[in-house]
Amino acid sequence: MPGITREEVAHLARLARLELKDEEVDHFATQLDDIIGAVARVSEVADQDVPPTSHPLPLTNVMRADEVRPSLTPEQALSGAPAQEKQRFKVPQILGED
């Protein structure tokens, strides 16, 4: 099982939307390498004919009738927003210059 490199950690941070500082990348690379090395044993059972369990209970999708029900008011829904305008969430620009 491969170890984890500093470059991979930087890549993971980008994928996970974490703006890590250089020293944090070094710190996490060492720790993640240790952890992955320790947990890699699970692959010892990978070849076995074992069905995976994703959840302790058998789950079925829950549907309800398409009826209007009481819900949060716009004021309640927006109450935790970092910024709002005209009863909407105000977010930073989504599209870049190009």
Add this chain to the structure above:
Amino acid sequence: MTDSTIIKLTAAELAAKIAAGELTAVEVAEAHLARIEAVDEKVHAFLHIDREGALAQARAVDEKRERGEELGPLAGVPLALKDIFTTSDMPTTVGSKMLEGWIPPYDATLVARLRAADVVILGKTNMDEFAMGSSTENSAYGPTGNPWDLTRIPGGSGGGSSAALASYEAPLAIGTDTGGSIRQPAAVTGTVGVKPTYGAVSRYGMVAFSSSLDQGGPCARTVLDAALLHEVIAGHDPMDSTSIAAPVPPVVEAARSGSVQGMRVGVVRQFRGEGYQAGVVQRFDEAVELLKELGAEIVELDCPSFDLALSAYYLIAPSECSSNLARFDGLRYGLRTGDDGTRSAEEVTSLTREAGFGDEVKRRIMLGTYALSSGYYDAYYGSAQKVRTLIKQDFDKAFEQVDVIVSPTTPTTAFPIGERADDPMAMYLADLCTIPTNLAGNAAMSLPCGLAPEDNLPVGLQIIAPVMKDDRLYRVGAAVEAAFVEKWGHPLLEEAPSL
């Protein structure tokens, strides 16, 4: 009755005295608020104390009683609530800077049930950030101290809840258990903690860490108190699609009738060996002897897949966390950092998450992102789910032979604050005995079984029951608790130093 007497009463005793008019709910709330004021600066069990709200709830209970209305089984009893449940009248921070000061627009189902049962909520308790940790050192608001020794950890992630019980700041508390976060703090603080069967208590309004593992449950100083709280919070909730639509097992009845006569009790070979403190093993062995004396039959069991449980857990939980925590993007609620008008939403999200999350959360998000990435998915996440199947099969086979399984709750007693802070793998070992249960969805309890001779700190006995057989935990737990209290001459907590 003096404040110092009131705070030592159990929840069952308090409820009975309030119902009989021997104490008012306001007197009880005031006694606990005074205790919090006196000791919480040292313990730091609470992140938020709702003095006015608690007194208003208590007054409402007293008025209800005066009007002759029927009171719930825990009416007027104070409770400390882990800061992971949404509360519409108090902040919910989940121990993180990401949600500092956030007041949710709705109550969690569990909170609504507590309010409906007239339980008095004193405030919100400290926890490892987003419930990730085994020591409450990962809280963005500073660590909680263990009332037995304030330089040691009170367990995690629900260290605040268990410390509030052990320091007599509250007779009841609520925790959540993803890999042991109710039972491990209970063990190291000398209190009782129960992880109900997965799906037995609603997760609606409980901030999600790892959805297939997270389970809310009761924390208390006695087995009966935990059972009384269990009955208040458990039961089907249509707002939670993973909630079990079945009657709540008769846990209070089981706690009142406590007996192990004729029960088959399993001891798993994999729950001992390297990494277990000698004093913990000694107290556990004595508890097994006690079970024998009480009429139980002890059966040795082999559950070979348990050796891989920790590894599977540290792939599954981070994977689910990396997905669940994607919602903290700084756009709709919580912290927003770096929005100076020149940066894109993506840049603001990255800067916000960097500023808002602590190291353990970042570590797990990256670990989960790695385990779920296309090149490694089968080797890590897929294999971990196969291990989960094997663990479930081990439990199924074990429960064909026994009624319950017992083990130490934790391999060691409370370790010093800071000792494992830079060694995540050492920290993860604290949940060695509790994790298999979360992976399989079983019910489990931790209760005190003595002090380790080498450090005079509490040791926990874990009892594990099959899915939806939570009543067995209380039946066995109550019998063991009664026998220990008789042997010691008092509850274990009375040996804790005064604060």
